[in-house]
Amino acid sequence: MRYTVKQGKKIAIHPHVQHHAKGTPGMTQGKLIFIGIASIVGAGFFLATGTIFNIAGPATLFGYLLAWLSVTTVFAALGEMAADEPGKGGSFRAYIGEYLGRGYSFVGGWVYWTAGVLIMSSEVTALGLFTQRWFPSVPLWLLSSLFSLLAVGLNWLGSEKFGQAESLFAVIKIVAVIGFIVAVLVVAGGMVFSGEYLPQTKAEWFPHGIKGLWSSIILIYFTFGGIIATGLAAGEMKEPEKIPGAFRRMVLLLLFLYLIPLTLVVLTGSTGSLSAQQSPFITVLSRLSVPYGDELLNGIMIAAAFSTMVAAMFASTRVLVSLAEDGDAPRKLLTKNKREVPTYALLASSGGLVFAIGISFFLPKEVYELLSTSAGINLVFLWMGILISHHIYRKKQRKIKGENHPMWGYPLRTLISCIIIVVVLVGIFLDRKHMISLGFTLALMILFTFCYQVMKRRKNTDKKTIRN
Template sequence: MTSQETLNKEDEERGPEQADTLQPGLKNRHLSMIAIGGVIGAGLFIGSGSGIAAAGPAILISYALVGTMVVLVMRMLGEMAAANPASGSFSEYADRALGRWAGFSIGWLYWFFWVVVLAVEATAGAVILESWVPAVPQWAWALIVMVVLTATNLASVGSYGEFEFWFAGIKVVAIGAFVAIGLLAVFGLLPGSDNPGAGLAHLTDSGGFFPEGYGAVLTGVLMVVFSFMGSEIVTLAAGESSDPQRAVSKATNSVIWRIAVFYLGSIFVVLTLLPWNDKSITEDGSYIAALNSIGIPHAGQIMNVVVLTAVLSCLNSGLYTASRMAFSLGRRGDAPAPFARTDRRGVPRAAILSSVLFGFVAVFFNYKWPDTVFAFLLNSSGAVALFVWLVICCTQLRMRGIILREAPERLVVRMWLFPGLTWATIGMISFILVYMLFDDTAREQVLLSLLVAAIVIVIACWRERSRKASRKTSRTG
């Protein structure tokens, strides 16, 4: 008997109230804010300055290209998730459409990506908190934020949703206010603004719109693509809501304006308030530099609060996402059976604790061996976002036919111009991966990520072969 069959049998014996299932504890407002805030990662606040320095105003095209790709991927994922909401989302769909090896591989790679992110975000938050309260060492702050958010996730899915509602709310309000205030300043409508040079002319007055050449757009793509990771979280969370189909449909339909406002809108504001080559953009950060340019007092501290909120939001969602993927893998027999256990509140405690344990280990590596062991973890998980999006595209090509054959009425969200746009998206993602191989700064990242992916796929194929051999032996015996 497989671990999946064992779990199902024990669920029947325990009864529906005690079965190992996730509970619908997320409200519509939780999912709405998770969907909105999911596309606003800490990378937008921290990494945008480097992208602007590398490509100039043309970074807007880089953000638009990646944003379009993410919109298309989310549309594909939304089609599958609305038809069949699942805690493992794309991993479960890949399992069915492409084979057990695909679901196993992308599920574990995605889990690996998020447990490394836990260490990155915990450290980033600790740096900010230590600057405010230097009496507490950085490692202690990292421990504190990890423990607090672990407790939140262990309490109930509702407590996760409530924390994320407020974290995401602060990010949304902050970005919205930044765009509104910035546009007023750009068009000379902000009272008291002391940046008379602000305006659309900044898009071309310092070497033109492509000051670093047309190829810089692709360099910019590599620098900004990973700041979009997280938009798919809402499809995992939808499985714990009372109306998952409606939640997924709403989230995928709104992803266009979210990316347009939060990414393109905010970067446009920065580029019109300051020349792209202003040193303060890289020294202070793009958002702080923009706020300082129009005389907003305490801009640095304001943005530190917003960045800390974004970090905590990413940490909170990262722990949730990793644990739900581990739970899904456990339910399918691709992870230790305890991962598939839930308590009476529907919380997968073993999956959460195991995920945070690896997060703690990664934090330790970051402090002990930042340039060797942790650098390897960081680089070997760096391209996983692109792998996930590529698998989503390939899965959707197969899942459309499965849905139409089994339950066509569930196809309430449809990918546009199928299959043409699906193949075009596969081409875009593949091009980025190949281009990374020729980029000096990205080559190591993609090669190490491919190495780890290859190892996981080999393990997946070996497991599947062993499983088939075991079934064959049991039948003949």
């Protein structure tokens, strides 16, 4: 482990970001925002919102506001630590390992890798569903296989090409959302501003009661799934002190990109005709008879989902490399090709797609929601770990050197966000399908904890053998 010194304090440089410490150009604030948008806005937003509206109805808007509040806190906590301790490169594992313990870092790393595989799997399933609109006779598993090969190929080209592609995809996503907003306002502005479809009663806002909203928020969290990947990208910032500002701009942009289009879905009276198999935005454009709008948006959603899938593959591969560098995964995963791509780690992460493609062959209609919920559960456990790590970090920083980039509203903001996350996790018990996903996640965490204990005992045994 290498170290750097900042304001008289010795800071560990996490292994997977050592190349940045050597003086590579780094990333600008604008590029970080674009990569963050590209990593977050994907099929979860464009497709999963159909399922969410079916469960929660127009109250989905309240769910997104609630989720956004806790998501901004996670971003702020991660941004503060990344700015104050740039040697850790925005790695959530580095913070969890230092402030909660190595065991939590081990389990957290493998949980995130699993979440990344699940995100890839859900995105590739969504890609198949989007593409089936144009090629209905082609089976879902075959379309998923083709997109998987394309994603592996793009990651194989290296991080520079990945960054360029993600910036382009981010622009496409932003233009798509703005285009949807403009198209709806031009075609149905009178309907929207008159509020004729605005829900008036509690029954209209909550068609399935509070229970419907409560059980759907875990899926809403899934649509913000790229936060940790964005944190890893922040480790490449050439001016780390600008990370918190970039994150603040990013979450404000996310509020605009998410809430306004979803509000238009409600104000056009489309919530009663949505399908879990089709994006609500395509449903709206079809109902309003916007010329070629639904087909154009479908193509953009394919690009958006592919982008998020590629980003999840990139982040999962890097986390797997980080695990291998720490001795928590086979050293073979550190092998790189001439483009500095960790080939075995990439293949191992991509191998999880085989599982998803296999499931999509047997359960083509159910697989997307199951994968999305499992990924969402994995992610919120990690977000809780980040918030707790940040709390411990702030207590230690106060004793050492004060606060350099303090998060606004701490500690009350952290406490409220943790309570929201716990309440959301309790809501999982209200839906049988979500219980399946929770059981899968808990089983994985128990398995990873067991593996860590076995590994720890072996290392202790080896140390005793060497001493003797």
